[in-house]
Every structure is written in C-alpha cells, then in structure tokens.
Amino acid sequence: MIEFSHVYKTYPGPVQALKNINLKIEKGEFVFLTGPSGAGKTTLFKVMSAYLKPSSGNIKVAGYDLNKIKSNEIPFFRRRIGVVYQDFKLLKDRTVYENISLPLEIRGDKNSYIYDKTNDMIEQVGLTHKKFMFPQQLSGGEQQRVAIARALVHQPGVLVADEPTGNLDPELSEEIMDLLDKVNAQGTTVFCATHDHDLVKRRSKKVLDINSGIIVEKKIG
Numbered sequence: 001m002i003e004f005s006h007v008y009k010t011y012p013g014p015v016q017a018l019k020n021i022n023l024k025i026e027k028g029e030f031v032f033l034t035g036p037s038g039a040g041k042t043t044l045f046k047v048m049s050a051y052l053k054p055s056s057g058n059i060k061v062a063g064y065d066l067n068k069i070k071s072n073e074i075p076f077f078r079r080r081i082g083v084v085y086q087d088f089k090l091l092k093d094r095t096v097y098e099n100i101s102l103p104l105e106i107r108g109d110k111n112s113y114i115y116d117k118t119n120d121m122i123e124q125v126g127l128t129h130k131k132f133m134f135p136q137q138l139s140g141g142e143q144q145r146v147a148i149a150r151a152l153v154h155q156p157g158v159l160v161a162d163e164p165t166g167n168l169d170p171e172l173s174e175e176i177m178d179l180l181d182k183v184n185a186q187g188t189t190v191f192c193a194t195h196d197h198d199l200v201k202r203r204s205k206k207v208l209d210i211n212s213g214i215i216v217e218k219k220i221g
C-alpha cells in the first residue's frame with residue numbers, strides 16, 4: 001500500500017532531508033512517524049503525496065507508482081489519499097462546512113450526499129456549532145479538526161496526518177486519535193507523524209522513528 005525504496009530528497013542548500021528511506025506499510029496498518037523537529041517527517045509526507053518529487057528512489061502509494069505518475073493523473077491519485085497538513089491549509093474565505101465539503105464538490109458528488117456526509121464529518125469532529133464560521137474565527141485546535149474532517153470526508157484508502165494533534169489539549173488529542181483509530185478500523189491505512197511520545201506510548205501501534213533524514217528505529221509502541 002505504501003512502499004519507499006531507497007528514497008532520497010535533497011533541498012537546495014544543500015539539505016539532505018531524506019536519506020535512503022526504505023519502508024513498507026501494508027493496507028489497513030496504523031503507523032506512527034516520530035522524530036525531532038527538522039528530522040524529515042513533513043518532507044517524507046510531501047514526497048508520498050506527490051507534492052514534491054524525491055531526488056531519487058521509488059515510492060508506491062495506493063496502487064500508483066509515483067515515479068511514473070503523469071501530471072494529469074495526480075488529481076485522481078489525490079482522491080485516493082487524505083492529507084492533514086501541519087499548517088492546515090484551510091481556505092480562509094470559506095466556512096467550516098465549505099472547507100470540509102470541498103473534496104466531495106471537486107469529485108462531483110450528488111448534493112444530497114455532500115450535505116449528509118459533510119454534516120456527519122462535522123459532527124464527528126465536534127464542530128457542529130461552528131459550521132458556518134470562517135477559519136480565522138476558530139482556535140488552532142478547531143482549525144486542526146476542520147483539516148482532519150476535510151482529509152477524511154471522501155473516505156480515502158490512505159490517510160497521511162502530519163502532527164494532527166499538534167495544537168490540541170490532551171483530551172482533544174485523545175478524541176482525534178480515537179477518530180483516526182475508527183477510520184483505521186474501517187480499513188483506512190493511517191500514517192501519522194507526531195512529537196507526542198506520551199500519546200504514542202498510550203496506543204500500541206507500529207512506530208517508525210526518523211532522525212536527520214534516516215529511519216533509525218522500527219518498533220511496536
């Protein structure tokens with residue numbers, strides 16, 4: 001389902017952000033990616049969601065070989081995955097409802113389906129009372145929950161979440177992790193970066209630890 005072989009990414013500088021990454025995540029697995037700031041977590045997620053090209057190596061995700069993917073196939077590839085960005089990337093001029101429904105609008109789903117599914121997701125992340133507010137009217141944690149709902153609304157086979165609990169208090173973090181567990185139980189592969197070692201300890205999942213662009217440890221958390 002997700003496979004990296006000999007993946008390198010070098011930014012101008014040069015900064016070697018990823019060095020010989022080899023990993024395999026099977027369909028339906030839940031895997032944490034831990035590592036200090038600057039270790040390469042976001043870079044790893046960007047190359048696996050086709051936002052950045054690796055400098056070398058091969059990546060396969062959701063049946064797509066990202067080395068061979070054509071630019072006109074990328075929108076179809078993106079429908080197969082859900083991405084929660086570290087900086088949310090919410091549209092400032094759209095409401096909570098409009099941000100979350102966007103992937104379904106783009107896909108051209110029926111209006112009644114969009115309405116029901118979007119409201120269901122909004123309820124699952126506990127934002128029904130903020131449905132018609134704009135991102136700048138929300139707290140950091142609320143914006144984070146909008147980003148999570150938007151990443152899940154189209155029921156992707158793979159969810160990539162970059163620090164999805166980074167701005168949440170412990171209680172809300174647990175709720176969000178429960179939500180990720182629930183989508184995982186329904187069959188979605190979850191790959192989740194986090195700084196929060198206590199959170200990782202409380203959930204027994206596979207953990208990949210990255211440091212200076214190298215996967216240094218693989219363990220069951």
Ligand SMILES: Nc1ncnc2c1ncn2[C@@H]1O[C@H](COP(=O)(O)OP(=O)(O)OP(=O)(O)O)[C@@H](O)[C@H]1O
Nearest residue numbers: 011012013015017036037038039040041042043044
């Ligand atoms: N566009 C860029 N140009 C040059 N260097 C970059 C760029 N983006 C990231 N880097 C560098 O690549 C390395 C990995 O960055 P990355 O954002 O992947 O780390 P991270 O593990 O996500 O960190 P954090 O936990 O702080 O989010 C860092 O040294 C960073 O400074």
Ligand SMILES: [Mg+2]
Nearest residue numbers: 041042086162
């Ligand atoms: Mg990051």
